[in-house]
Amino acid sequence: MERSRKILIIGEIQNGKPVPVTLELIGEGKRLASFTGARLFLAVAGSGIRGICRDLLRYPVDRIIAMDHPRLEPAQLEVHGKVMEVMIREQKPDIVLGGGTLFGKTLIPSVAAALGTEVMTDAVGLDIDRETGRLLAIKPAFDGKQMSVVSMPEAEVQIASVKPGVFQKSDETDNKKGNITMIPADWLEDIKEQKKTLDFIFEGDQKICLEDAKIIAAGGRGLKGPEGFELLKRFADRIGAQMGSTRPCVDAGWTLPEQQIGQTGSITKPDLYLAFGISGAIQHMTGVRAKTVIAVNNNPNAAIFQYCDYGIVGDAQKILKEFLEN
């Protein structure tokens, strides 16, 4: 078996702390490294991050490669992309993992293009092939309608981006063997700015955040249109739930992209998940890891009824209307 020597995680820092998916990848990276004896490196870049780097040594990383410079905040693709490209070329990992945050989804393919390679995007599972030692990624094929296990058998560096919420955050470790290497950053001044941030409208608690929601009320095509989703919104408010939807409803303009749940949307882990007019196709249910599922659908043969704890066969829109009126 070809042994992986080094796994490098592209970390992301926002608002003075590592994003959750960075800590999730440390945990998963450590698990993958245990199969091959690889060392686990974390690459981070930002402004005023030395304290954050010291905090990150509480997690089981062997080394943190860091760059600290004012040009690195706010995060700009042209700057972070170049930084990560340089770090990867210097460190020569054979596996690179990154988180599929909004920024990560643009950063990681851009870095892959700069390195002359591909990236296995939107992975919902990772493993190491025990015979070849290569990285395996479980990802959607064909626009999310099917899932496949893929690998990069000939690539010098294998890159995967992972959806936030797939893995558990790493535990902290007492064994503080890791160290920090700060990389010189003066050359960042020469990178031409491509985009300027003029304003940032903070949405805070109003921001839709399905990944953290304890209760989700989601709707699908069975709600038939915007009116159905207006009822669902009122229902969600009534029970203290976040509202989600399937991808076709976002495509049709009935809901927002942030409300999409599924293989190509958010991965959710609520205590309670209510599905109204959702067929239960695999690409949606992959995004639902709930303790309890209640499904409402007028098709008794809908796949959703295989995933639920409680099933109601009926018109989802009418049931919502009756619920709200009584």
Place this chain on the structure above:
Amino acid sequence: MRILVYLKEIPPEEERDQYQDTEGLNDSDKNVLMEALNLRDEEGGTVTVMTIGPSRAEKTAREALTWGVDRSILVLQGRNGTGNVRKSARLLARAIEAEGAFDIVLCGRQALDGDAAHMAAMTAFFLKIPLIAYSRRIEAANGKLYNWCMSENGTEQTECSMPALVLSVKENQKIRHPNVADIMSAYAESTAIPVFGTGQSETERMIQKVREYTPKETPKKRKLLDGKDEQELAEKLYQVLREQDVLE
């Protein structure tokens, strides 16, 4: 303003059933086409559409003409294998460069791999232009482009020079419909769809499929709730929610 729109990649014939939700333009394609045409109405200029795919993608390229775009081009591509986006992106970038200078390259949410900005990021890299991702609103003024973009905690307003590649997530466009004159022109025999590329399949595929994957289903002890009508079913739902301590 010269606007280029690239549509969702059309899969090869043998992958069509597994991959393609609809024949021709899908909802995401129509959304981004409407956005481009609305922008053209506001700012003046032209809209050119590129469709990437095998020869049968010519149908989609022709359908784009029915919406009143100024030019529609088929970028011929053979089989790439799932996830091997870099080669598609490089081909698209070459096609865009061959066509001339554009101010905005616009794409919708559903590039090859769903909502990942994979194709957009790589295409912007090869074109060496800024990428503005997850834009909800685009405005042009004084030779600059202004976008209001989704970000983790809110909305970011940005300014950049043109040309730029914008990945738009704007839904609920000002609705347009194809008009008769454009439909007739699109399907006239004299209307040719220019083709870029040879459609040669790639032999080297960096990402390869190992096997299909089916998630393990955990058997659920499902309880089906009955009722004579929606009112009774709604009452049953209410009871279940009370048991779950969701309602008082």
